[in-house]
Amino acid sequence: xxxxxxxxxxxxxxxxxxxxxxxxxxxxxxxxxxxxxxxxxxxxxxxxxxxxxxxxxxxxxxxxxxxxxxxxxxxxxxxxxxxxxxxxxxxxxxxxxxxxxxxxxxxxxxxxxxxxxxxxxxxxxxxxxxxxxxxxxxxxxxxxxxxxxxxxxxxxxxxxxxxxxxxxxxxxxxxxxxxxxxxxxxxxxxxxxxxxxxxxxxxxxxxxxxxxxxxxxxxxxxxxxxxxxxxxxxxxxxxxxxxxxxxxxxxxxxxxxxxxxxxxxxxxxxxxxxxxxxxxxxxxxxxxxxxxxxxxxxxxxxxxxxxxx
Amino acid sequence: xxxxxxxxxxxxxxxxxxxxxxxxxxxxxxxxxxxxxxxxxxxxxxxxxxxxxxxxxxxxxxxxxxxxxxxxxxxxxxxxxxxxxxxxxxxxxxxxxxxxxxxxxxxxxxxxxxxxxxxxxxxxxxxxxxxxxxxxxxxxxxxxxxxxxxxxxxxxxxxxxxxxxxxxxxxxxxxxxxxxxxxxxxxxxxxxxxxxxxxxxxxxxxxxxxxxxxxxxxxxxxxxxxxxxxxxxxxxxxxxxxxxxxxxxxxxxxxxxxxxxxxxxxxxxxxxxxxxxxxxxxxxxxxxxxxxxxxxxxxxxxxxxxxxxxx
Numbered sequence: 001x002x003x004x005x006x007x008x009x010x011x012x013x014x015x016x017x018x019x020x021x022x023x024x025x026x027x028x029x030x031x032x033x034x035x036x037x038x039x040x041x042x043x044x045x046x047x048x049x050x051x052x053x054x055x056x057x058x059x060x061x062x063x064x065x066x067x068x069x070x071x072x073x074x075x076x077x078x079x080x081x082x083x084x085x086x087x088x089x090x091x092x093x094x095x096x097x098x099x100x101x102x103x104x105x106x107x108x109x110x111x112x113x114x115x116x117x118x119x120x121x122x123x124x125x126x127x128x129x130x131x132x133x134x135x136x137x138x139x140x141x142x143x144x145x146x147x148x149x150x151x152x153x154x155x156x157x158x159x160x161x162x163x164x165x166x167x168x169x170x171x172x173x174x175x176x177x178x179x180x181x182x183x184x185x186x187x188x189x190x191x192x193x194x195x196x197x198x199x200x201x202x203x204x205x206x207x208x209x210x211x212x213x214x215x216x217x218x219x220x221x222x223x224x225x226x227x228x229x230x231x232x233x234x235x236x237x238x239x240x241x242x243x244x245x246x247x248x249x250x251x252x253x254x255x256x257x258x259x260x261x262x263x264x265x266x267x268x269x270x271x272x273x274x275x276x277x278x279x280x281x282x283x284x285x286x287x288x289x290x291x292x293x294x295x296x297x298x299x300x301x302x303x304x305x306x307x308x309x
Numbered sequence: 310x311x312x313x314x315x316x317x318x319x320x321x322x323x324x325x326x327x328x329x330x331x332x333x334x335x336x337x338x339x340x341x342x343x344x345x346x347x348x349x350x351x352x353x354x355x356x357x358x359x360x361x362x363x364x365x366x367x368x369x370x371x372x373x374x375x376x377x378x379x380x381x382x383x384x385x386x387x388x389x390x391x392x393x394x395x396x397x398x399x400x401x402x403x404x405x406x407x408x409x410x411x412x413x414x415x416x417x418x419x420x421x422x423x424x425x426x427x428x429x430x431x432x433x434x435x436x437x438x439x440x441x442x443x444x445x446x447x448x449x450x451x452x453x454x455x456x457x458x459x460x461x462x463x464x465x466x467x468x469x470x471x472x473x474x475x476x477x478x479x480x481x482x483x484x485x486x487x488x489x490x491x492x493x494x495x496x497x498x499x500x501x502x503x504x505x506x507x508x509x510x511x512x513x514x515x516x517x518x519x520x521x522x523x524x525x526x527x528x529x530x531x532x533x534x535x536x537x538x539x540x541x542x543x544x545x546x547x548x549x550x551x552x553x554x555x556x557x558x559x560x561x562x563x564x565x566x567x568x569x570x571x572x573x574x575x576x577x578x579x580x581x582x583x584x585x586x587x588x589x590x591x592x593x594x595x596x597x598x599x600x601x602x603x604x605x606x607x608x609x610x611x612x613x614x615x616x617x618x619x620x
Contacts (some may be wrong), residue, residue, distance in 0.1 A: 013324055015460045022469070026476045136358075140601035142552055144559050145593040148579040156583065243467040247559060249577070262560060265475050 002155035005293065012285045019281045020070050020274075024103060026304065029271055041068065075275035080267045086275035089260055092167045094279075096166060096251070097256035100179070103172055107180035108187060108237060115184070115220060116191025117261055120226075131188065140187030143244050147251045164253040175252045179244040183237050187230055194226040231295050238287035242280060342519020349537075352613040365602035369595070373418035382409040384416035385567040392585040402587045404577065413569035414591050416428040420570050421599065424484055425553045431489040432546055437539065438494025441527045443497070444504030455501065462494040470553065475564040481564055484557065486548050499542055503535035537614040544607035548600040555596050571596045 057065075068076050075086035108300045119131035152173065155163040161174050162241035198204060200220060253259075257276060264272035327591070353359055375397055377384060386408065393403045399412035443454040470487040477483035507513060521529070532539070551571075557563045558572025571592045578589030 009461060016462060023472055026472050029476050037541055095473060112335075133541075136604070137597075137603060139604060141593075142555060142575075142600070143599045144556065144579070145589070145596065148575070148582060149593070150588055152582045152586070203419070240464070243556075246467075247556065250560070266561070273472075277472070280468060 001153075001296075008289050008292070012289065015285060016070075016278070016281055020067070020278060021033075023274060023277050024066055027061055030285070034102065050149050053208045054301055056157075066254075066271075069274070070278055073273045073278075075278075076271050078269055080264070080269040080272070088269050090257060090275060090279055093255055093257045093260050097242075097245050097255060097258055100175055100211050100245060100249075100254065100256060101238075102155060104174035104179035104183075104244070105237060107176055108183035108241075109230075111180070112184040112187025113191050113223075115188035117195060117223065119188070119192045120195030120199065121214060121218065125197075128192075132192070135185040135188040135192075138181045139189070141181075143178050143182055144251060147175070147248055150178060152250065164273055164288055165249075165255045166252075170250075172253075173252060176246045178248050178251075179241055182244075184235075186231060187237075190229045190233060191226060193223055194229045198222045198226045228295070228299050231291065231298060234294075235288040235291040238291075239284050242284065312446050324441055345381070349613045354611055356609040356612065357567075358605045359613075362602040366606065369418055369599055369602070372423065373415050373422055376415035377412055377419065377546065380412045380415075380564060381407070382412050383407065384569050389568055392581070392588075394585075402585065404574075404588055405581060408567075409586065410574075411549030414595055415576060416569040417571040417574055417592060418599070419552045420481070420564060420568065420585075421554060421596070424481070424488070425550040425603075427485050428488040428492060429546040430541045430592075431485065432493040432496050433539065433543055435493035436542075437500050437532065437568055438526075439493065440497035440500030441504050441531050442523075443524060444501040445508060445526065445531075451501075454498045455498075456597040457495055458494045458503065461491055465599060466491050467553070467556075469559075470557065470611075471562060474557060479562050479565050484554060485565065488569045492546065492550070496542055496546075497541070500531075500535055503538055504531050507531055507534050537610075541607055541611045541614065544603060544610055548603035548607075551596070551603070 073087070078084045078089060079085055081089075091187075116133040116134055119128040119135075122128045155161045155174060163170050165171055186242060195218075204217060204222055207221050208214075212220070242258070245256060246262050247258075249252075249256045249259040250262060257279075260272065261276045261280070264276060376527065382388065388399075388403060388409065390399070390403050391397055391407050392405055392543065395402045399411060400407050401414060403409055404413070439454060439458070443451045446454075469491060473487040473490065474483055477486065505532070516526060516530060555572030555575065556562060556569045559576040561576070561610045563572050565571045573594065574592035575589055578585070578587075578592060581588050
């Protein structure tokens, strides 16, 4: 187990290095400069700015500085917003994205499992068709379209929710749903098929034969085994919630990290792009690792590769 | 107890009758044997959702091909009628620059289908080559090749795509490059798995003994046998590529104006939602419908190809 985790950590480091290096060279090649959108500076000021951020150094010096920045996790001041460090921006906006992300995950997992269980229990009956249709719709309708429609109908027309902004719990409901629904659909589909697979097995028949009710059997026996495939989906779910936030935060004007990431790219704000990319990569890489470890803990049949050698 | 025994005594052979089953022809084959692909086709055609998906895809493809050719308007033509609601002249209305949305939707369908299918084909080529070479070679080569794939798949996909698009400048070709740069890994893994399970079977050994080279083995033996898994992966890659394209276009990193793309249209439509809701509705509906159709077909194929579900 320890050996396996160590091996995975090495992969994570290599993957991080690949990301960091690729981002660096891509940014070097990228047209445009962080100062381009300002009113045209006299060349002296532009040169001074470039010197301040080290943009006039040869690429290998910049690369070295940048690697040191990454290791110490200090990306310096934003090139666009003077006097704000990248770390401050992350520290400020990440809690917002995290709250939104956790809400979305709870919604996705809760509704996904509920719908999946319902459609498996009423296999090929009306509730199954209803739940499966909803799941398929959820998967097919992209989150940004759903967000636009919900914002228009539920918030703007009916006034049930605030239209945009971030000033409390009510503001997070629509965005969290918009991020969650696609994933709820996937989880519902996964739960349904693995529940159906389990419901033919002997232990479920046994539980029913000894007189346990339908729902008791589900919660005491079937669900435990049926949820294993759902656990594997947690990794992609994390990634999906993060990328979902890029667009949803934009639509609902939420000052989260996703919004910063997208604006920093359009602004060519190199320090912020690098900082957020590295930060996101670390989160996603570790999320996948944790899911894999969790999976082997839950299912004793699974032996991690390299664990026993 | 005694009473119960009495009851059993009353049971005699006359009380049983044959309800059917044995007529002496149990050894006869009831039907002609069906080839594998025929059975797959049969099972696929019984799946209503999947058939509906195929139907939708055919219609969408035909409209995408013919509407821009035969329409009286072009997708970039500004007609001077701004934000008009759907009418007989403009079936889906017009946008803020006075362009006909009906033509733009089908022009957008061309772009989405082109991007989706091209990305899937590139994934297919790289994935099949990478996976089958790794699986066939085995040992150290396999190890190194799959570790490269592992690391690439650990890199968060959309981050790379977004950064790549910033550098390459938004456009059709950069979009396809960005989509396939990490997309092939999944295909490579699936093909390698199939190859590993096939390569030790006797017919492959026989082919090798007869002097078949690696290329021949891949094309004549491994690919046909892995075809099912490859086909399913491909059909499911297309909708995710279409989704990513519209997602990126929505963020403003997609195909540049005036080219119509479903994502760009939905993004512009979202801003005009209060005044001209049809500008979001039509592109949104067709993105969703197409993604749905591809998913339905992919799921149907997977079920039809699954030997566990054979009847």
